[in-house]
Amino acid sequence: MTESTTGGLTGASGLEPLERPQRVAVVGAGAIGGIVAEAAHTAGHHVTLCVRRPMGPLTVERDGLRRTVRLPVATRPDGLGAPVDWLLIATKAQDTRRTLGWIRRLAGPGTRVVVLQNGVDHEERLAPLLAVGELVPALVYIAAERVSREHVQHRWGRRLVVPSGPAGADLGRLFRGSDVDVVCEDDFTTAAWRKLMTNLAANPLTALTLRRIGVLQQPDLRELARGLLTEAVLVGRAEGARLVMSDVDQTLDLYSAMHPHSGTSMLYDRLAGRPVEHDLITGAVVRAADRHEVPVPLNRAVLALLRAFGEQGAVGVQPLAGVG
Template identity: 55%
Template sequence: MPQESGAAASARLAVIGAGAIGGYTAALAHWAGLDVTLCVRAPLDGLTVESGGEARAAAVRIATDPARTAPVDWVLLTTKAQDTAGAEGWLRRLCGPGTAVAVLQNGVGQEERVAPLVPKGTGILPAVVYLSAERLAPGRIRHHVASELHVPEGPLADRFAALLSGSGLQVHRVPDFTTAVWRKLFTNLAANPLTALLQQRMAVFADPGMVRLSRDLLREAAAVARAEGADLGEEDITRTLELYAAAPPDGGSSMLYDRLAGRPLEHEFITGAVVRAGERHGIATPLNGMLLTLLRAVDRDLRAGRA
C-alpha cells in the first residue's frame, strides 16, 4: 500500500462516489498528499482500505451536501454509469473555471454522459479503470489487484498523470482511446454478467464450458467493436480469457458485488452497449442480447427489493 508522501496539498481533489473505485482512489490520493474531499449521499464514519493484508485509514474530508462545497481543481466521478445524472448537483458546485473532470466509469461514451451535467467548457477526461476492489461496507474497501487508469493522450492527460504521480495509481496515456475503451469493455463483458447471474466468483471460469461461452460472447462483441472503430481481434479475445484464468478465484466483478449487495446493476452500459451498437450497425448479437434480457429481469427484482 502506498506510503504517505508528506507532500504539500498542492491540488484540491473531489471524488464523487464512495464505492470501491471512489473509496480506493480517494485514499490513495490522500496518502499522496492531495487535499481530498469524498462526496457521498449518506454520512460515513470514515474510510478504510484493505490491501495486501493490511488495513489502513484515510482521513479524507467527507461531504454529504453539494451546497456546502466549492470548486476544486479536479473532480473524479466514480459513480456507476447509471448513477451519472444523480451526480449533477455535485458537478455543478465542484466545477469552476479551470476545473477538470476525470470520469472513472465502465462502458463507452463517458464524455458524452457527463458533458450535459457540467458548465460549458469544462475539461472532461474519460478514463478506463483497471482496478479490482470491493466495497465491504460503507467506508470500508478491499483492494484485490491492479491500480491502472488509461486515458486518451493530450494536455489534460498530462495534467492528470502529474496530479496522481506517486499515488500508486498508474496513469497510462494511450493514442487510440476507442480501442482502449472497447478493450476494457471486453474484460467486463463476460465476467460481469456471468458472475452476477450465477452469483459465483471468478473460479467459475475454470469450467471449460464457461470459457467457450465467454469466447463466443466476446467474438460477437469484437465484430461490433470493429464497426465502432476499435482495432480488436482474436488476440484480444484470447488475452481477455487469459486474464479471467489468472484472476484470483475468490475475486469477483463489480456487477457481482452490486447484486450481492442488492444494488442496481450496470448492465445497460456494458452488455447493453454492445447490443445497441450491434443494432446500429446491423450486427446480430444473440448471446449478448440473451444476457441483457436476463440481467434486466434480475435488475427489476433488485430495484423492487425482491432479490
C-alpha cells in the same frame, strides 16, 4: 492485456508533481471512489468526499495492511464553496445523472472532470451535464470491493488509462507518489473497447450464476464467454476500434489467470442488492450493434436475463467458488 495489444501507451505517473496541492472532490465513495480518494490524499492533495450520507474515516486495505484517512465529507453540493481543480466521478454509471448537482457546484472553467466508470460512452454520458470544465474519460484497471460503508479492500491492479494529452499527463502528476498509476493512450477508442471486453463475459456470467470467476473455466461457460467476446470484436470494429480476434483469447487468458475465488463488481452488486451495470456493459454492445446492424444474439440474450432480475439482488447468498 491492454499494453500488449493497443500500442501508443505512455506512463504519466513518473512525471514531476504538480506545482501546488490540488483541490480534489471525489463523487461516490464506493470501491473505486475510496481507492482514488485515499490515493489523492496520500499524494498530498486536499480531498473531499461527496456522498449521500455522512460517513466516518475511510479505511483502505491492501496486501494485508490497512490505512485509515480522515477526509472532509460533504452530503450536499450547496455546502461547498469554489470550484475544484479535479472532480473525480466514481459513481456507478447508472447513477451519473445524480451527480448533476455536484458538477454544477464544483466544476469551473479550469476543472478537469475525470469519469471513472465502466462503458465506452463516457463523453456521451457526461458531456450533457458539463457546462464548463474539461472532460477526461478513464478506464479503471483496479479490482476493489467495498466490504463495509467505510472500508474498501484493494485486491489487485493500480492503473488508470486516459487519452493522451495535457489533462492525462496532469492526472499522472496528481497521483504521483500514490498507489495509483496513470497511463496515457493514443488510441482511446480501441483501449475502451478492450476494457469493455474484460467486463463483458466475466461480470454478467458471475452475476447470473452467483458464482465467482472460476466458473468461467467450465467448458460450456467458457465457450459462452468466447461467443460473447467474439460478438464484441465485430461490434467494436464497426465502432472504429482496432480489435482483432486474438483479443478474445487474451481476455479468456486474463480470466484464467485470475484467482478462481475472485469476484466481479456485478456479482458484488447483485449480492448486496444494488443495481447492476448491465446497461453500460452488455447494453453498450447491443446498442452499438443496433447502430451498425451487427447480429449479437448471445449478448442480446444475456442482456434480457440481466434485465429480468433488474435491481433485485441476492442479499445473504454466498457465491460459490465456481471451481468444479
